[in-house]
Amino acid sequence: xxxxxxxxxxxxxxxxxxxxxxxxxxxxxxxxxxxxxxxxxxxxxxxxxxxxxxxxxxxxxxxxxxxxxxxxxxxxxxxxxxxxxxxxxxxxxxxxxxxxxxxxxxxxxxxxxxxxxxxxxxxxxxxxxxxxxxxxxxxxxxxxxxxxxxxxxxxxxxxxxxxxxxxxxxxxxxxxxxxxxxxxxxxxxxxxxxxxxxxxxxxxxxxxxxxxxxxxxxxxxxxxxxxxxxxxxxxxxxxxxxxxxxxxxxxxxxxxxxxxxxxxxxxxxxxxxxxxxxxxxxxxxxxxxxxxxxxxxxxxxxxxxxxxxxxxxxxxxxxxxxxxxxxxxxxxxxxxxxxxxxxxxxxxxxxxxxxxxxxxxxxxxxxxxxxxxxxxxxxxxxxxxxxxxxxxxxxxxxxxxxxxxxxxxxxxxxxxxxxxxxxxxxxxxxxxxxxxxxxxxxxxxxxxxxxxxxxxxxxxxxxxxxxxxxxxxxxxxxxxxxxxxxxxxxxxxxxx
Amino acid sequence: xxxxxxxxxxxxxxxxxxxxxxxxxxxxxxxxxxxxxxxxxxxxxxxxxxxxxxxxxxxxxxxxxxxxxxxxxxxxxxxxxxxxxxxxxxxxxxxxxxxxxxxxxxxxxxxxxxxxxxxxxxxxxxxxxxxxxxxxxxxxxxxxxxxxxxxxxxxxxx
Numbered sequence: 001x002x003x004x005x006x007x008x009x010x011x012x013x014x015x016x017x018x019x020x021x022x023x024x025x026x027x028x029x030x031x032x033x034x035x036x037x038x039x040x041x042x043x044x045x046x047x048x049x050x051x052x053x054x055x056x057x058x059x060x061x062x063x064x065x066x067x068x069x070x071x072x073x074x075x076x077x078x079x080x081x082x083x084x085x086x087x088x089x090x091x092x093x094x095x096x097x098x099x100x101x102x103x104x105x106x107x108x109x110x111x112x113x114x115x116x117x118x119x120x121x122x123x124x125x126x127x128x129x130x131x132x133x134x135x136x137x138x139x140x141x142x143x144x145x146x147x148x149x150x151x152x153x154x155x156x157x158x159x160x161x162x163x164x165x166x167x168x169x170x171x172x173x174x175x176x177x178x179x180x181x182x183x184x185x186x187x188x189x190x191x192x193x194x195x196x197x198x199x200x201x202x203x204x205x206x207x208x209x210x211x212x213x214x215x216x217x218x219x220x221x222x223x224x225x226x227x228x229x230x231x232x233x234x235x236x237x238x239x240x241x242x243x244x245x246x247x248x249x250x251x252x253x254x255x256x257x258x259x260x261x262x263x264x265x266x267x268x269x270x271x272x273x274x275x276x277x278x279x280x281x282x283x284x285x286x287x288x289x290x291x292x293x294x295x296x297x298x299x300x301x302x303x304x305x306x307x308x309x310x311x312x313x314x315x316x317x318x319x320x321x322x323x324x325x326x327x328x329x330x331x332x333x334x335x336x337x338x339x340x341x342x343x344x345x346x347x348x349x350x351x352x353x354x355x356x357x358x359x360x361x362x363x364x365x366x367x368x369x370x371x372x373x374x375x376x377x378x379x380x381x382x383x384x385x386x387x388x389x390x391x392x393x394x395x396x397x398x399x400x401x402x403x404x405x406x407x408x409x410x411x412x413x414x415x416x417x418x419x420x421x422x423x424x425x426x427x428x429x430x431x432x433x434x435x436x437x438x439x440x441x442x443x444x445x446x447x448x449x450x451x452x453x454x455x456x457x458x459x460x461x462x463x464x465x466x467x468x469x470x471x472x473x474x475x476x477x478x479x480x481x482x483x484x485x486x487x488x489x490x491x492x493x494x495x496x
Numbered sequence: 497x498x499x500x501x502x503x504x505x506x507x508x509x510x511x512x513x514x515x516x517x518x519x520x521x522x523x524x525x526x527x528x529x530x531x532x533x534x535x536x537x538x539x540x541x542x543x544x545x546x547x548x549x550x551x552x553x554x555x556x557x558x559x560x561x562x563x564x565x566x567x568x569x570x571x572x573x574x575x576x577x578x579x580x581x582x583x584x585x586x587x588x589x590x591x592x593x594x595x596x597x598x599x600x601x602x603x604x605x606x607x608x609x610x611x612x613x614x615x616x617x618x619x620x621x622x623x624x625x626x627x628x629x630x631x632x633x634x635x636x637x638x639x640x641x642x643x644x645x646x647x648x649x650x651x652x653x654x
Contacts, residue, residue, distance in 0.1 A: 164552045168509055171545045182534035185526035189534055220616055221581030386616030390609045398635050402645040410593045421582055426505050444537045448530055456531045
């Protein structure tokens, strides 16, 4: 009851509600700009929060996180450019739906699935922080390594028609992740002496190149599309009938998002890809996945938005920032003299519960802002193709350059665009490469840390129960994917 | 025996794996190094990549692997023209990256918007020039003034 009354009074009494609105609008904008990550969007606002009331300040930062994680799906669906790492999985079916003239439907599903995921995560955050925080502490380096491997096990089902080509793509992605400073010894690897590469290649640059630039290279020489009808340019929220079809993918998204959010470092990307994979496996229409499945949009978006709330559980309970965004939020707490950890709930319950209220408002505001801006967004992408390509590229080059003011990033994105174009021509799927680039560092650094802890003994990976469970899940997932994607259809073909 | 595109791909992947291994072997050994070493994971990846390349060649020999998206089934002349168009856009983007510090962000971006639109099929007209100029200015105002990003104004500006 204390929680509810504190949350309501925070919402009604002060600047929390306007702060949440400003945060959501800024977050959606930041998330929608390729290259500008949620954490950067939050960090840009951090100095502004200094003089604000702590509840309003922290609500604004958390609302940016909520808005940005959602905002990443808008360009993912409309222009095949994930605004954030976690939106990469949404690109697969979201963009296919947009190509079929169903952009409004895809955006409506992503908005409402994100809302459901956000609320679900918030409920967990409010009522189950204490018991669920224990999960975060159970994660040791071997478990993190196993978690990364579980994420990589999705490669088999993202491989399209050729498993070997999918594996090649995944390995190339892992190779990209090895560029930069070695996580254990600190020596530089594959940097060619360039200081710009010492920090590694950010996965978002790989994605922007592989998705956006590659798509524009393909589009530039194909005929202009037909003018969209007015029906195609309107946002379409899911109907009751559609909800009935989406419930399973939402449950999958909520479950996986909860688990991934609790594990610091897990993050929305793994949650989104695993949810997509599981939604496909449990769907009554698995054949639609990759060709414009509504469940393929709902599952990753739901998971992605659950993570925005559940990722706060280890941060608030132990002061462990599990992601860059959580680290910026942690900085916001410290800026106001609040130290996250078990004592936070005793020392400043009004701030914590006010933050919960602010997050609730942020999720509702996300839907309202989405309702206002999405139809104009769809209208924008239906402008004459030459102008659209020109402005998409302008957004891409500006967003990429703006993050670090680095020309190297621009060149890198251009190179990845050419690589993506070549991969398309050769029939190599690009998604496994993205997955490899996202998860490579997590897997390698924790693999080696584990071996340092165990003095080189690999049995640490099976002695740790969490690690063992995750590795078994990875093996089962890979075996099932290989069987259902390749062996089963081959047998069917043989028997026919 | 004629070699298919997947044969070339498999062989190319093996060459890439060898080059990556050679580069990994050049990584200096640190006193802080662990048992795996900074070159451990890259070498493992090189082996895995080489194995995949070999498997692709073998699989192609045994049974032709179906191509990716069917785009390759296009007429070679059309395909060549498409690739040349894409190469032209790459050149345009490369020119933008080269000219950005010299011309400055607003002008370089306006040229990029206008150039790509014309390349994409838009007619060169005063409207297009105006759209490109307004686009360059609007993006500069947003990123430089609103977000506070340091953007180059060009060597020609006083």
